[in-house]
Amino acid sequence: MNNPESRASPAAQSEAQPRLIVLDDDPITRSMIARYFATESFLVQEAASASECRILLRQSTPDLIFVDIHLPDANGIAFAQEIRASSSVGLIFVTQRDCEIDRVVGLESAGDDYVIKPVNLRELMARSRALLRRRMLDRAPAGHCSVVTFGDYVMDMTRRELALRSGAQVQLTRGEFDLLAALVDAKGRALYRDFLAEVVSSRTEMGDARTVDSLIARLRRKLKQGGDLGDAIVTVTGIGYRFGLTVGTS
Template structure:
């Protein structure tokens, strides 16, 4: 009886651990990340290839996926796009490729964050916990401002969806949604780029990389909103400050 109870309690603790898959073809890097996050209480599985990662994802969906861009059987960005098409799992690119183009394409296509090697494990942990915290909050209790309208759009904070009033869904990444939600909830008040960098990256005073991420997300949001409704004035640049929202916000 005692052994059964101990086993049940152990399994229960394991069930609530954050689930992480590390996709990287470098066994040293993969093992280093896996060991560090396992020691911090994560349930970690490793995959050296996109094919093996697909198998792991089908067996048990994780909460978070670390993806290297250079893989033996796929491009990591293309693979992340494939996953994002059917899942809202958190995706952080962890890669040697540090060019601005890779960063922009990675964040624009599917990623929630982008970390370059050599890896600072403590920083990677901070970003991971921030992403998981935002995911938990987004799936928790509805906000008193659960459905917001502005211009030709309806934003459902609980379901984390943006659509036109005609019902057309506008797909947003987690970073895009978080940034837009911050601007909408400020209701016209200018927000500093540093603050928005914290919203999407949890990087206080996050440096030029974090600020460029904010600018990239804003550019993507403007493009998506323009494509949906031909609207270019929803997000207004405030020189020397950051951005503000350019519409009156209503609640439903």
């Protein structure tokens, strides 16, 4: 078990930097991931077992934990469920177990994402930053208006709901809501497809330009419930999309 200062540079030791625990009994994989994320300004701690991870969790609260399913003293999924019972920390399974049952049980009961070894470090970083970004949106700071209006719609960012002013709910998938929230929050600024792909990356697959385009098409269809809002989401050639309606507060 390592002290975070052994992995993070002095410049990275800031409260603004995300805190990560890498829980893996393989020292080579654990060290490789820890070193990479430390160079990207994460404050990293390592644990080789569930018992070591419990000690770290008693000392401080991380923003993110990578959990291997195979641990010497616990089942990784069961341990993740134990963590989830008392914490909303981001959890990503990083494991060799490419088993559909493990993936489904892990994601439904505790995890936010599931990554198969051998690890592509750049992909793992992208998934991690996307998860942290989504969690920041979910924890809107005090003073930030969580309910906005546009056209005939009311959007509650905290409750993650979109409804017509009449009260009728509009059913959005997680990806659709995250995408719409990012566009609304940008207040008319154009957002690049690559950025939106990270925003909507799901627990089962990374987002890409085609995923974004598909979600945009679905959102445009669903927004027609509130009348002709053809200009709600505007295509910006060579960049991506922007929100075209005036956004108010409620």
